[in-house]
Amino acid sequence: DIQMTQSPSSLSASIGDRVTITCRASQTIGRYLNWYQQKTGKAPKLLIYGASTLQSGVPPRFGGSGSDRDFTLTISSLQPEDFALYFCQQSYTSPFTFGQGTTLEIK
Amino acid sequence: EVQLVESGGGLVQPGGSLRLSCAASGFTFNYYWMSWVRQAPGKGLEWVANIKQDGSERYYVDSVTGRFTISRDNAMNSLYLQMSSLRAEDTAIYYCARGSRGYHGDYLEDWGQGTLVTVSS
Numbered sequence: 343d344i345q346m347t348q349s350p351s352s353l354s355a356s357i358g359d360r361v362t363i364t365c366r367a368s369q370t371i372g373r374y375l376n377w378y379q380q381k382t383g384k385a386p387k388l389l390i391y392g393a394s395t396l397q398s399g400v401p402p403r404f405g406g407s408g409s410d411r412d413f414t415l416t417i418s419s420l421q422p423e424d425f426a427l428y429f430c431q432q433s434y435t436s437p438f439t440f441g442q443g444t445t446l447e448i449k
Numbered sequence: 450e451v452q453l454v455e456s457g458g459g460l461v462q463p464g465g466s467l468r469l470s471c472a473a474s475g476f477t478f479n480y481y482w483m484s485w486v487r488q489a490p491g492k493g494l495e496w497v498a499n500i501k502q503d504g505s506e507r508y509y510v511d512s513v514t515g516r517f518t519i520s521r522d523n524a525m526n527s528l529y530l531q532m533s534s535l536r537a538e539d540t541a542i543y544y545c546a547r548g549s550r551g552y553h554g555d556y557l558e559d560w561g562q563g564t565l566v567t568v569s570s
Contacts, residue, residue: 343511372553372554373553373554374553374554375553376554376556376557378494378557380494384562385544385560385561385562385563386486386494386544386557386560387560388556388557388558388559391549391551391553391554391556392551392552392553392554392556393553395551395553397558429493429494431494431496431556431557433553433554433555433556434554436499436508437496437508437509437510437511438484438496438499438555439496440493440494440495440496441493442493443493443494
């Protein structure tokens with residue numbers, strides 16, 4: 343199975359900050375990488391697919407980049423509603439494994 | 450509006466069985482792959498299984514292979530997960546999700562609210 347490793351596991355930041363979360367695959371996956379946001383007690387929500395395509399309705403302050411093994415999720419200017427848990431997921435081959443998650447907290 | 454509503458969760462003893470259901474509406478169900486994803490309490494997400502539009506292809510994570518069966522009824526717009534030989538480590542919220550396919554692979558575009566399965570004696 344492909345292992346997905348996110349870093350950091352948790353991150354403290356302030357409103358207006360620019361933050362970056364990284365995701366590394368244990369083998370090359372092209373651009374078969376998705377990002378999800380999950381708020382406490384809620385289902386995950388798709389943010390980005392295909393490494394960099396923004397899902398409809400997601401604010402443009404969210405951006406994704408990368409290919410092969412290394413990927414990043416960037417939030418250009420943190421808003422209060424962005425403090426949540428973030429997961430990457432590879433869709434290159436089954437099982438479509440997730441990263442362990444990154445908790446984004448208010449500083 | 451896409452809606453996915455899971456049901457069937459509950460408390461079950463180790464070794465027992467349970468069948469989860471997901472009622473879909475707001476989209477043409479038989480056009481989409483469907484998936485189950487689970488999340489143990491306080492833990493991350495684990496992709497469990499998915500099924501092709503016509504049910505002809507099904508894939509599972511190794512930890513559930515041989516114990517869980519994903520199926521669908523396109524006439525009823527419903528997705529199922531039959532779980533047997535349940536273990537404590539299967540305790541989780543189980544989410545139903547609609548899959549979409551892009552140029553760079555599949556992604557889970559819509560999710561239900563989840564149903565909690567607790568395996569305990």
